[in-house]
Amino acid sequence: MIRRAILVDVSKCVGCGACWQACQQANGHPEHEPTKFDQDTFTFLMDRGNDVYVRRLCMHCQTPTCVSVCPVAALEKTAEGPVIYHPSRCMGCRYCMMACPFGVPTYEWHSAAPRVRKCEMCAYRDGKGPACAPACEFEATITGERDELIAIAKQRLADEPDSYYQHIFGLTEAGGTDVLYIGPKSMAELGLPQPPIEGPMPALTWRALKHVPDIVLFGSVFLGGLFWLTKRKEAVAQAEGRSAEVDRD
Amino acid sequence: MIKKILNPRSWGFWMPIGVALTLTLGVIALIRFTRGLGAVTNLTDTFPWGLWIGFDMLCGIGLAAGGFAIAATVHVLHLEDFKPILRPTILTAFLGYLFAILALLMDLGKPWNIWHPIIMWNPHSVMFEVGWCVMLYTTVLFLEFSPVVLERFGLSTPLKIMRKLTPILVILGVILSTLHQSSLGSLFLIIPGKLHPFWYSPILPVLFFVSALTVGLAMVVVESWFSRRAFGKPLETHLLQRVSRASVVVLAIFLALRLRDLALRDTINQFLAFERYSWYLLAELGLGVALPMVLLASERFRRSPRRLAAAQGLVVLGFVFNRLNVSVTAFEAATGQTYVPAVAEFLVSMGLVALGMILFMAACQWLPVFPEGPVAEVEKSGGFAAIAGHTPAAVGDAATTSR
Numbered sequence: 001m002i003r004r005a006i007l008v009d010v011s012k013c014v015g016c017g018a019c020w021q022a023c024q025q026a027n028g029h030p031e032h033e034p035t036k037f038d039q040d041t042f043t044f045l046m047d048r049g050n051d052v053y054v055r056r057l058c059m060h061c062q063t064p065t066c067v068s069v070c071p072v073a074a075l076e077k078t079a080e081g082p083v084i085y086h087p088s089r090c091m092g093c094r095y096c097m098m099a100c101p102f103g104v105p106t107y108e109w110h111s112a113a114p115r116v117r118k119c120e121m122c123a124y125r126d127g128k129g130p131a132c133a134p135a136c137e138f139e140a141t142i143t144g145e146r147d148e149l150i151a152i153a154k155q156r157l158a159d160e161p162d163s164y165y166q167h168i169f170g171l172t173e174a175g176g177t178d179v180l181y182i183g184p185k186s187m188a189e190l191g192l193p194q195p196p197i198e199g200p201m202p203a204l205t206w207r208a209l210k211h212v213p214d215i216v217l218f219g220s221v222f223l224g225g226l227f228w229l230t231k232r233k234e235a236v237a238q239a240e241g242r243s244a245e246v247d248r249d
Numbered sequence: 250m251i252k253k254i255l256n257p258r259s260w261g262f263w264m265p266i267g268v269a270l271t272l273t274l275g276v277i278a279l280i281r282f283t284r285g286l287g288a289v290t291n292l293t294d295t296f297p298w299g300l301w302i303g304f305d306m307l308c309g310i311g312l313a314a315g316g317f318a319i320a321a322t323v324h325v326l327h328l329e330d331f332k333p334i335l336r337p338t339i340l341t342a343f344l345g346y347l348f349a350i351l352a353l354l355m356d357l358g359k360p361w362n363i364w365h366p367i368i369m370w371n372p373h374s375v376m377f378e379v380g381w382c383v384m385l386y387t388t389v390l391f392l393e394f395s396p397v398v399l400e401r402f403g404l405s406t407p408l409k410i411m412r413k414l415t416p417i418l419v420i421l422g423v424i425l426s427t428l429h430q431s432s433l434g435s436l437f438l439i440i441p442g443k444l445h446p447f448w449y450s451p452i453l454p455v456l457f458f459v460s461a462l463t464v465g466l467a468m469v470v471v472e473s474w475f476s477r478r479a480f481g482k483p484l485e486t487h488l489l490q491r492v493s494r495a496s497v498v499v500l501a502i503f504l505a506l507r508l509r510d511l512a513l514r515d516t517i518n519q520f521l522a523f524e525r526y527s528w529y530l531l532a533e534l535g536l537g538v539a540l541p542m543v544l545l546a547s548e549r550f551r552r553s554p555r556r557l558a559a560a561q562g563l564v565v566l567g568f569v570f571n572r573l574n575v576s577v578t579a580f581e582a583a584t585g586q587t588y589v590p591a592v593a594e595f596l597v598s599m600g601l602v603a604l605g606m607i608l609f610m611a612a613c614q615w616l617p618v619f620p621e622g623p624v625a626e627v628e629k630s631g632g633f634a635a636i637a638g639h640t641p642a643a644v645g646d647a648a649t650t651s652r
Contacts, residue, residue, distance in 0.1 A: 038294060069439060071376035072362070072369040091365050092358020094297040095376050099439045106294040107358065109287030114358040196442030205375050208435040208454045212378060212428060219424040223325055227416055230327040 004081040004121060004129060005146035007153055008055050010183025010190060011163045013140035015045055015053035022135035023057075026122055039108045042119035043132060046191055052183075054190045055141065057132075058083060058104045058119035059170065060178035061200075066096035066105060068202035074116075081146070081178045082121035090116060101174055101195040121178075146178060153182050175200030267603040274600030277593045281355060289593035296580070300590040303576030304598055305352030307433055308569050309345050310383070311457075314465030316342025316390060317419075317426035324419040333485050334492075336397055336618045337476060338469050343390040344605045346383065351601055375435045382429030389422045397616050431458040437575060446519065447530045448579035450510050459503045460568055463538075466496045467564035474558035479610065482619050486554050493545045493557050496564065500542040507534060526582055529574055537567010 020034050023043045034044035043057040064083050067075045074090035077083050092114060097105045108114035122130045133143035142149065150168065157164045169187040170177035174195040181187050188194050195201065281289045292299050319338045322328050354360040366380040392411065399408040434457030441449050450456060470489045477484045511517070520527045541560040544550050551557060581587055612618055 036294075065439060068371075068373045069376060070371055071374045071380050072365040073371040074369075089362070089365060089369050090359060091362035092360070093376055094358065095374070095436070097294065097297040098443075101442060103295065107297065108285070109292065109294075110285040112283055112285055114285060194442075196440075201439055202373060204438045204441065205435055206373065207451075208432070208438060209373065209375060209378060215427055216424055219427060220420060223321070223420040223423055227325045227327075227420065230325070234327055 002080070002127075002145050004143060005149050005178040005180060006057075006060070006121070006130060006133065006141060006143050007149040007180045007182070008057075009140045009142075009153075009156065010052065010054050010181065011156075011160075012138050013045070013053045013055060014138055015047065015051065016137075017045065018135040018137065019055060019132040019141055020044055022131040023119075026125070026131035037104060037106050037118075039106050039117045041106075042117070048190055052190070054181075054183070054187075054192060056192075057179060058121075059102050059174065060119075060121060061174050062176040062178060063174075063200035063202055065099045065101060065174070065201040068205070069095045069099040071095070078123065080123065080127075082123040083118075084120045084123050085116055085118065087115045092116075099201070101201060102193045146180075149180055153180060157182060172198070263606075267607050270596070270600040270603040271607065273596050274604065277597055277600075278355060280593075286356075286358065289591060289597075291588060291591040291594070293586075293588075295584065296586045296588040298576060298580075299588060300577075300594045300598055301352045301356040303573050304569065305601060306349050306356075307572040307576060309349035309352065310433060311430065311461045311464050311568060311572065312468050312565070313342035313345025313349075314426065314430055314461035315467075315469040316345075316393075316465070317386075317422045318462060318465050319469060320393060320419045321423050324416050325423070331488055331491075333619075334469055334473060334488055336394075337472060337613075339390060339394050340397075340609060340612055340618055341468060341472050343387070343394050344608055346387045346390060347608075348601050348605045350383070350387065351604075352598070355597055375432050375438070379429050379432045379436065382425045382432065386422060386425040386429065389418050389425065392418055393422065397618060401616050426461075427458060430461040431455065433457050434575075440580075443580055443583050444575070445526055445579040445582035446514060446516050447511070447526055448575045449583075450514065452506065452510050453575075456503070456506060456510070459499065459506060460571060463496060463499045463503055463564055464568040466492050466499065467541075467561035467568070470496075470561040471558055471565055474554060476613065476619070477554075480613060480619070484554050489554060489557055490551045493551055493561065496561065497542055497546045500538055500545075500564070504534065504538050504542065507538075526578070529570075529578060533567055533570050533574060537563060537570055541567070 017033070020041075020043050021031075023029070024031055024034075024040070027042060029040040029042075032040065034041040036044060037056070043055060046054040046056060048054055060077075060081060060083050062077075064075065064077050067073075067077050067083060070090075071093060072089045072091055074086045075083060075096060076086065094107060094116070096116060097107060105116050105118045107116060119130075122128070125131070129143045133141050136142070142152070144152075150171070153168045157166055157168070163184060164182055165185050167186060168180055168182055169192065170180035181192065183190055197204065277289055286292060290299060290301075315338045319331060319335055322331050323335050354363065357363060366377050367384075371377045393415070396408055396411045396415075399411065431454035434453035434455075437444060437449065437453055438451070469492050473484060473489055476482055511520070520530060541563040544560045545557070550560070577588060
């Protein structure tokens with residue numbers, strides 16, 4: 001078992017579309033030229049002009065926002081790397097779609113039993129890896145162990161410093177992703193969505209959620225205390241022959 | 250009693266509209282459950298939460314917040330003079346949650362899996378926490394309201410047990426409400442890049458909780474006003490005045506929190522640009538918070554129940570505007586997406602509101618929701634001196650408005 005990752009090299013991509021053709025075939029999607037994520041599109045190319053194509057797919061974050069927000073754990077970050085989806089657990093709240101910083105998950109809006117749809121790095125192919133990588137003749141999409149891919153990416157940046165913006169996107173972005181990008185410009189300039197904060201996104205909600213046990217504990221003690229104190233006051237007032245009403249006013 | 254139900258003045262106009270809306274709701278549900286959410290909503294992959302979440306869920310649950318506030322006032326703080334408004338408030342709260350849950354059943358892609366959070370845990374998910382709290386608190390509200398039903402059918406043994414349990418239920422209710430009212434705000438903490446800075450804030454959970462309190466109290470007043478008009482029930486004006494004084498304080502706390510937060514995040518310059526969203530913000534805070542706060546702070550203003558209801562009505566509208574701004578406006582502004590709810594989405598929301606009102610009226614007709622008997626007698630004789638000065642005005646109001 002390897003911990004799988006994908007490296008997308010925008011500088012090497014020629015925009016042939018072999019990746020999305022292989023993806024559609026592997027996932028049984030109808031053949032079509034994809035331009036955005038939808039229920040039949042797990043990957044597509046953003047044409048940035050001057051023969052620059054930025055491939056989009058699920059980033060397979062290391063601390064995935066979608067996994068953290070799902071109330072029923074229908075999304076799972078597997079030990080092998082891919083973020084996969086369990087439709088039988090899903091209740092369809094679509095919080096994953098709201099939360100994903102990369103705008104990846106989509107929905108079957110016209111189904112009576114809809115599923116969330118997104119790239120699962122072909123996890124169902126039993127360790128054979130994503131179908132898109134072997135389809136690419138230009139090594140613009142390659143797959144393998146994350147550390148190996150980082151080494152390859154660094155090598156490419158060093159070998160052709162003029163062709164590359166000297167940064168590997170995904171090393172730390174959104175807490176690190178298992179889909180890494182290198183290219184001629186920064187990924188912000190190339191139009192890849194930028195996570196709004198440094199580091200893992202789930203920290204944002206955890207900051208609030210971690211207080212839940214304390215609210216329950218101290219809330220019960222505080223309210224129980226108030227209940228007891230005010231009730232006593234009433235009893236004392238009654239014992240002294242005054243009405244509680246008068247006492248309060 | 251039958252005569253009362255068929256009283257054309259209160260039912261004749263609204264009942265047919267309510268029934269028609271409820272039937273429409275059924276038809277839309279049928280389409281939605283056979284042909285998918287896309288057939289009836291304008292939701293998209295880039296705008297996955299719409300009116301049903303922004304209005305039905307966020308507002309429905311927020312508007313029901315009076316339930317835990319008044320219950321705690323009566324049963325935890327032992328301010329028992331508030332008892333006469335407790336039952337209608339609990340009923341409103343229960344129906345509010347029912348409304349939200351029904352809307353959720355429409356909105357969830359696979360509502361038959363709605364129980365999954367019970368066995369499939371993810372404590373890192375805000376939605377998981379909200380799910381649990383709403384589930385538990387709806388049960389608590391049902392139990393808090395159950396004495397009314399038990400009383401109606403004269404079941405004295407379970408009634409005794411419920412009365413014993415009440416303080417525990419109420420404390421549980423306050424804790425659960427604190428958790429999920431704030432967590433509805435926490436839901437949005439994870440999308441700082443997708444909300445306009447006027448509405449994204451790290452203290453969203455606190456803002457959601459405090460504003461839920463403001464609107465919970467406001468609803469107590471507004472709903473008492475409507476019940477009085479619909480049923481000709483006497484209005485506990487002095488209680489509503491005291492509730493409204495509490496409103497002033499809570500509104501002030503909310504305004505302080507909100508302004509401090511806006512200032513800390515350097516949004517002042519953005520506000521001073523006076524573009525579209527500046528006006529939204531100004532309307533939300535000015536008309537929905539500051540204005541009613543100032544009005545309700547005036548003793549002379551509080552004397553008229555009609556003015557009380559109007560000012561608290563502003564609080565309710567401001568609250569609804571705020572929740573829609575967070576869930577729709579701010580999302581549109583930051584993501585560049587546009588979303589206008591489909592007609593069916595509006596109809597479902599309206600249908601659910603109508604259903605809620607029908608249930609409220611039915612419950613008021615058949616169950617001892619309003620104080621009658623000993624409680625009311627004590628209340629009337631005890632409170633009469635205090636409100637004697639205002640009572641003629643209240644009666645006068647009722648006469649003018651019903652004409």
